Amino acid sequence: MVMVTVHELAVEKGSTTGVKLACASSKPARGGSASGARWYVAQTHPRSEHLGQSHLERQNFRGFIPRFKTTRRQARRSVTVMAPLFPGYIFVEFCPTRDRWQSINGTVGIKHRVGASQGRPTPMPASAMNAIFERCDGDEVKSLVPDLRVGDQIRITRGPFSDQLAAIESLDHSGRVRVLLDILGRATRVEVPLRSVGPA
Secondary structure: OOOEEOOOOOOEOOEOOOOEEOOOOOOOOOOOOOOOOEEEEEEEOOOOHHHHHHHHHHOOOEEEOOEEEEEEEEOOEEEEEEEEOOOOEEEEEEOOOOOOHHHHHHOOOEEEEEOEEOOEEOOOOHHHHHHHHOOEEOOEEOOOOOOOOOOOEEEEOOOOOOOOEEEEEEEOOOOEEEEEEEEOOEEEEEEEEHHHEEEO
């Protein structure tokens, strides 16, 4: 399965948190620029990704929040919403030798920067950021799971079985996936469009 593991996403105090990512072509500047700017990660307060992004941009930082479409149940009906791919995190672009990046920690909506080495922030690998951008359109993730295999665990993101975990039983070339879904304790076969599945 071709996935990008952004293992540096939450490197803090010597610990490593792995986050599996598969996005689809954005172009907020590829993993760095001639000005020396790189992409870094900041943790936000709960459900404050866009609040943090707004206040970062007021300080001339560029923020990036990959989002994907998903279906949720609200008031007995299904609604399509844009959800952050990495809840509680935002990518921030800056040059550590030019920009006043210390102010990020005091920004409304931001909890703290993630990753540091000898007092300096740790950037995301350029290859990891490029892999994200290549699979996004703007900040919207167009393909959560680019390559699937029989037996993979996925999450249904749209329709009546939204947010349910399932195992892939078969794939076809028409863009549909047959999955095994646990319904009331019984394994049930269901066919769903490829666009309606995401990472487990």
